[in-house]
Amino acid sequence: MTTSANPSAMPPARATPIVALDFWMADAALQMVDLLGDRCSFYKIGSELFTVAGPTIVQQLVGRGKRVFLDLKFHDIPNTVEKAVAAASELGASIITVHASGGERMIRAAVENAGPACEVFAVTVLTSLTSADITAAWGGVRETGDLSADVLRLALVAQHAGVTGVVCSGLEAPMLRDRFGANLKLLVPGVRLPGADRDDQSRVVTPAEAAQAGASYIVLGRTVTSATDPAAAMDKAVASLA
Ligand code: C5P
Numbered sequence: 001m002t003t004s005a006n007p008s009a010m011p012p013a014r015a016t017p018i019v020a021l022d023f024w025m026a027d028a029a030l031q032m033v034d035l036l037g038d039r040c041s042f043y044k045i046g047s048e049l050f051t052v053a054g055p056t057i058v059q060q061l062v063g064r065g066k067r068v069f070l071d072l073k074f075h076d077i078p079n080t081v082e083k084a085v086a087a088a089s090e091l092g093a094s095i096i097t098v099h100a101s102g103g104e105r106m107i108r109a110a111v112e113n114a115g116p117a118c119e120v121f122a123v124t125v126l127t128s129l130t131s132a133d134i135t136a137a138w139g140g141v142r143e144t145g146d147l148s149a150d151v152l153r154l155a156l157v158a159q160h161a162g163v164t165g166v167v168c169s170g171l172e173a174p175m176l177r178d179r180f181g182a183n184l185k186l187l188v189p190g191v192r193l194p195g196a197d198r199d200d201q202s203r204v205v206t207p208a209e210a211a212q213a214g215a216s217y218i219v220l221g222r223t224v225t226s227a228t229d230p231a232a233a234m235d236k237a238v239a240s241l242a
Contacts, residue, residue: 015211015241018069019234020044020189020221026053026060032225033064039234042094044069044219055091062092069187069217073123075099078109089115095187095217097121097167100154107161121187122158123167124151127203148175159184170205170213177214189219193236196223208240 019040021029029049033040043066045057050072061068070093074081081098088096098110100122110120125134131142134150142150155166155176165185168176173186188210190201198204199222210218220237227233 015207015215015218016042017207017234017237017241018042018044018187018217018219019224020046020071020219021049022046022221022225023049024052026057029053029057030060032230033061033066035230036224036234037231039231039238041065042067042069042217044071046071047073058091058093067094068092069095069097069219071095071097073097073099074106074110075102076106078106081106082109082113085110085118085120086113086115089113089118093118095119095121095164097123098163100124100158100166104157104161107158107163111162119164119185120162121165121167121185122154122161122163124154124158124172127169127190127201148172151176152179155180155184165216169203170210170215171203173210173213173215185216186214187217187219188213188215189221191218191220191237192223193227193233193240196227196233199226206240207237211241 021032021043023029043061045068049057058068058070070088074084085096096118098107098120107122114120125147131145131147135142151172158166165187167187169190170188173188176186190204191207191210192198192204194206207218224230224233
């Protein structure tokens with residue numbers, strides 16, 4: 001497995017902000033899209049909103065000229081993932097996610113069926129998992145509680161299978177940027193504006209820190225959508241990425 005990383009050869013492009021539409025109702029999600037207007041052109045639809053609103057919400061956003069990150073984190077046999085990813089890219093998704101732990105054949109099935117306008121990102125280790133969780137599920141020994149070896153191993157599997165990039169926390173981003181350079185894009189959730197509430201996220205970075213760590217895409221969730229003034233919060237995030 002080679003990655004031929006040369007981080008200094010190509011400076012990372014400017015990070016693109018993606019707003020996470022974590023709403024239970026399509027109407028609330030579309031109101032947020034209208035409220036943000038031209039401030040945001042890329043939205044994340046996760047399993048909550050997709051389960052409630054279905055494929056129509058993806059088509060509605062695409063119809064409004066927005067790009068969609070369909071974050072359904074596929075993890076199944078290759079044949080099923082192949083069909084699901086083909087359907088997602090047919091709907092107009094620009095980014096879809098799979099779990100790297102689904103294995104190289106499954107990830108490759110996603111990559112080969114995503115279509116030219118749809119990037120595949122792999123989730124390595126969910127940030128909600130502890131080293132005890134990982135050991136209980138997969139075995140091995142992780143005495144220090146450090147999951148970076150697991151993250152790196154899964155990122156290598158995903159890269160070998162041809163993904164565009166991986167989803168990672170802002171704290172893992174520098175390690176992955178050092179290892180893979182421009183060969184693997186980084187998509188970073190768990191982002192908070194300076195001084196904003198952390199909510200239930202324990203390891204957060206600011207948009208500027210995520211960008212400096214090499215993120216190509218930055219997911220802005222409640223730090224924008226639950227702000228008293230979401231448009232002002234979005235302006236602040238965009239300004240900090242300029
Ligand atoms: O509101 P908040 O910024 O915490 O939302 C973050 C978004 O990113 C949510 O949609 C969440 O599901 C997603 N996410 C995350 N951590 C990950 C992967 C995805 O917070 N490791």
